Amino acid sequence: MSxxxxxxxxxxxALKDQGVDVIFGYPGGAVLPIYDEIFQQNDIRHILVxxxxxxxxxxxxxxxxxGKPGVVLVTSGPGATNAVTGLTDALMDSxxxxxxxxxxxxxxxxxxxxQEADTVGITRPCTKHNWLVKDTDRLAETLHQAFHVATxxxxxxxxxxxxxxxxxxxxxxxxxREAGVSHYQPRVKGDTAAITALVEMMEKAERPLFYTGGxxxxxxxxxxxxxxxxxxxxxxxxxxxxxxLGAYPASGKGWIGMLGMHGLYEANLAMHxxxxxxNIGARFDDRITGRIADFSPxxxxxxxxxxxxxxxxxxHVDIGIVxxxxxxxxxxxxxxxxxxxxxxxxxxxxxxxxxxGWRARKCLTYRQSDKVIKPQYALxxxxxxxxxxxxxxxxxxxQHQMWAAQFLRFDEPNRWMTSGGLGTMGYGLPASxxxxxxxxxxxxxxxxxxxxxxxxxxxxxTAMQFRAPVKQFILNNERMGMVRQWQQLLxxxxxxxxxxxxxxxxxxxAEAFGCKGIRCSDPAKLDAAIEEMLAxxxxxxxxxxxxxxxxxxxxxxxxxxxxxxxxxxxxxxxAIGAKGAVxx
Amino acid sequence: xxALNIKKGSTSHSAYDLRDPNAQVIESHTLAVLVDNEAxxxxxVIGLFSGRGYNIDSLTVAEVDHKGHRSRITVVTRGxxxxxxxxxxxxGRLVPVHDVHDLTVEGPSVERELALFKVAGxxxxxxxxxxxxxxxxxxxxxxxxxxFVFELTGTPDKIDAFADLMRPLGLADxxxxxxxxxxxxx
Numbered sequence: 001m002s003x004x005x006x007x008x009x010x011x012x013x014a015l016k017d018q019g020v021d022v023i024f025g026y027p028g029g030a031v032l033p034i035y036d037e038i039f040q041q042n043d044i045r046h047i048l049v050x051x052x053x054x055x056x057x058x059x060x061x062x063x064x065x066x067g068k069p070g071v072v073l074v075t076s077g078p079g080a081t082n083a084v085t086g087l088t089d090a091l092m093d094s095x096x097x098x099x100x101x102x103x104x105x106x107x108x109x110x111x112x113x114x115q116e117a118d119t120v121g122i123t124r125p126c127t128k129h130n131w132l133v134k135d136t137d138r139l140a141e142t143l144h145q146a147f148h149v150a151t152x153x154x155x156x157x158x159x160x161x162x163x164x165x166x167x168x169x170x171x172x173x174x175x176x177r178e179a180g181v182s183h184y185q186p187r188v189k190g191d192t193a194a195i196t197a198l199v200e201m202m203e204k205a206e207r208p209l210f211y212t213g214g215x216x217x218x219x220x221x222x223x224x225x226x227x228x229x230x231x232x233x234x235x236x237x238x239x240x241x242x243x244x245l246g247a248y249p250a251s252g253k254g255w256i257g258m259l260g261m262h263g264l265y266e267a268n269l270a271m272h273x274x275x276x277x278x279n280i281g282a283r284f285d286d287r288i289t290g291r292i293a294d295f296s297p298x299x300x301x302x303x304x305x306x307x308x309x310x311x312x313x314x315x316h317v318d319i320g321i322v323x324x325x326x327x328x329x330x331x332x333x334x335x336x337x338x339x340x341x342x343x344x345x346x347x348x349x350x351x352x353x354x355x356x357g358w359r360a361r362k363c364l365t366y367r368q369s370d371k372v373i374k375p376q377y378a379l380x381x382x383x384x385x386x387x388x389x390x391x392x393x394x395x396x397x398x399q400h401q402m403w404a405a406q407f408l409r410f411d412e413p414n415r416w417m418t419s420g421g422l423g424t425m426g427y428g429l430p431a432s433x434x435x436x437x438x439x440x441x442x443x444x445x446x447x448x449x450x451x452x453x454x455x456x457x458x459x460x461x462t463a464m465q466f467r468a469p470v471k472q473f474i475l476n477n478e479r480m481g482m483v484r485q486w487q488q489l490l491x492x493x494x495x496x497x498x499x500x501x502x503x504x505x506x507x508x509x510a511e512a513f514g515c516k517g518i519r520c521s522d523p524a525k526l527d528a529a530i531e532e533m534l535a536x537x538x539x540x541x542x543x544x545x546x547x548x549x550x551x552x553x554x555x556x557x558x559x560x561x562x563x564x565x566x567x568x569x570x571x572x573x574x575a576i577g578a579k580g581a582v583x584x
Numbered sequence: 585x586x587a588l589n590i591k592k593g594s595t596s597h598s599a600y601d602l603r604d605p606n607a608q609v610i611e612s613h614t615l616a617v618l619v620d621n622e623a624x625x626x627x628x629v630i631g632l633f634s635g636r637g638y639n640i641d642s643l644t645v646a647e648v649d650h651k652g653h654r655s656r657i658t659v660v661t662r663g664x665x666x667x668x669x670x671x672x673x674x675x676g677r678l679v680p681v682h683d684v685h686d687l688t689v690e691g692p693s694v695e696r697e698l699a700l701f702k703v704a705g706x707x708x709x710x711x712x713x714x715x716x717x718x719x720x721x722x723x724x725x726x727x728x729x730x731x732f733v734f735e736l737t738g739t740p741d742k743i744d745a746f747a748d749l750m751r752p753l754g755l756a757d758x759x760x761x762x763x764x765x766x767x768x769x770x
Contacts, residue, residue, distance in 0.1 A: 120623075120624060121624075121627070124624065124627060124628060124631055125631055125635050128679070129678075129679040129680075130624075132623060132624075149679055153677075154677075183682060184679050186677075307677060308673045308676060308677065309670065309673035309674045309676070309677050311673070312666065312669060312670070313670055313673075316606060316666070
């Protein structure tokens with residue numbers, strides 16, 4: 001049954017009907033009618049951000065830690081353009097978001113009105129889909145369709161541009177059930193013949209490997225559970241991309257660590273030497289493959305992905321299975337069991353022997369110091385002092401992000417929020433707030449670098465206002481560490497603009513925001529300082545002064561294959577040629 | 585594949601796609617994309633091609649089902665077999681796209697294009713242009729004492745050939761619609 005109401009009221013009603021409990025936003029002229037409706041209700045909590053980019057990253061943190069779509073409300077023009085980085089980030093990492101943007105009234109569109117921008121034009125390439133709603137009667141249907149599109153198939157961000165006159169006008173509201181069935185129904189069930197062919201390959205393989213990605217987490221808790229069951233029952237080793245950490249537990253017996261450019265030696269060599277690679281919800285990103293021509297040269301490759309365009313995009317595979325990870329894994333487990341739970345036991349024993357040999361290289365070893373805090377040591381201590389707690393980690397982008405991925409251990413999905421595809425500096429602080437809003441009692445830590453953190457530090461104001469006790473653990477090397485590392489390795493140690501001359505005093509900055517600041521530069525005092533951070537009931541900015549010139553290893557230089565890893569500074573001499581320098 | 589003596593890329597009469605996925609040979613494919621005729625849908629399709637670096641040799645679009653608001657976009661594109669497959673997959677995941685048909689591999693199809701040619705000239709050249717137009721079954725849709733406008737329908741090759749013949753006879757302007765294509769049979 002349809003009810004008459006204003007467009008602005010429809011927005012709030014549709015959000016309620018979709019089960020939305022919180023939105024992240026910033027008001028402005030073109031969304032005032034919607035804000036007026038928000039003012040007159042108590043079901044939906046509104047988190048007022050300090051910059052629209054922060055709102056989108058918060059919604060991403062919310063979405064990734066809950067599995068539910070994050071919702072953002074911004075005004076026209078600059079409100080919408082400020083959201084673009086977050087939208088692109090969410091698109092690259094397949095995060096479901098519904099972004100609502102105000103627009104100038106329909107009769108002013110195209111006149112270069114105040115705060116007018118071609119929002120659907122600008123956001124077309126950085127959303128999964130977007131809509132400009134010109135008729136209030138179509139608004140409700142579009143809102144429900146937006147949630148459908150954002151969450152079905154490969155998740156992603158969507159945007160609805162709502163002109164101000166459409167918000168004021170009255171139209172017919174339809175609920176989610178009456179809104180009509182969308183033709184957008186991506187396939188979730190994998191092809192049984194292909195899955196059976198994969199099982200046959202798994203039964204015979206001497207050196208099989210599960211290469212898992214963010215798709216396992218996006219598929220929901222059942223997918224992670226099935227992955228655990230399958231890996232543990234077959235004894236096949238599991239590696240994961242940056243995006244997939246936590247889907248298979250770091251404490252699991254099949255876990256061989258993260259792979260990729262800064263992945264573990266054993267994981268990358270296993271990728272290179274395996275004879276059966278089963279890609280589950282990953283996308284052969286260039287950070288993973290290294291040089292394509294030498295990528296895992298001896299393996300049969302199988303790719304499970306809900307997005308048909310991911311299959312054969314970068315790496316040609318022997319079997320492509322289009323479907324949702326949980327559905328495909330369920331069939332896979334059942335077929336494998338029904339065929340008698342066969343594996344190549346001898347082959348697997350030899351394979352694990354080889355992996356253990358690589359593990360013995362202890363690729364994460366670093367030179368400890370009692371004078372200065374090594375960033376790796378800081379993360380080892382953070383890991384040790386938070387073990388056993390239900391802990392959510394966000395990160396910024398750079399060296400600290402890679403060290404966090406290497407040294408922190410994740411036993412559950414949805415506990416690790418990082419900007420993987422786009423590599424957005426400034427992601428971690430707002431994302432941590434979004435996670436904390438979704439999980440008010442959980443321990444939420446943003447592992448940050450000082451340069452990234454400064455990019456969205458205004459959001460500390462949001463954390464204070466909404467009492468989000470997020471812990472900002474800043475590994476401060478006074479450098480843009482990853483840029484500096486590449487300049488050292490690739491650009492003749494010419495450190496062009498990769499350090500900050502006048503960093504703020506982070507402890508005083510904390511005081512200015514009204515939260516707690518802690519500084520630590522002594523390895524001997526680090527444990528006590530971390531304990532102090534964890535014990536504080538409120539937001540903390542932790543300025544951890546670390547070794548300034550530490551490099552992040554292992555490293556596969558751009559354009560090199562997996563078996564040409566650099567394990568430490570001693571390996572770097574002449575390791576990267578001019579061809580590699582062209583790549584990013 | 586070579587043993588079977590099948591020309592690379594020629595699968596239009598085979599039930600199986602026998603093309604080598606790693607082949608570097610550039611193929612031309614005609615794709616029919618059925619979309620919801622909603623605002624911005626063409627920009628979305630074109631943006632996909634430009635954003636991902638694919639080629640468009642020809643593009644036509646019009647609403648073919650007014651009741652259902654469906655449009656048919658016919659794209660002629662070029663690329664290696666892997667790129668063509670990727671283009672189809674990328675098109676297929678756009679939300680307003682209902683169907684993507686690769687007419688080049690899905691069986692025999694017909695392709696037609698309509699073109700208008702303005703040919704200016706007098707005397708023998710004018711008579712010759714008219715004679716050639718008859719051979720090509722082009723019709724005269726406008727005439728002055730110094731010019732003709734010919735309308736020609738055919739495959740892109742035929743239209744190219746006609747343009748080549750008209751050039752020395754005073755070809756002043758050409759307008760082409762781009763390719764429209766349908767699969768043969770029911």
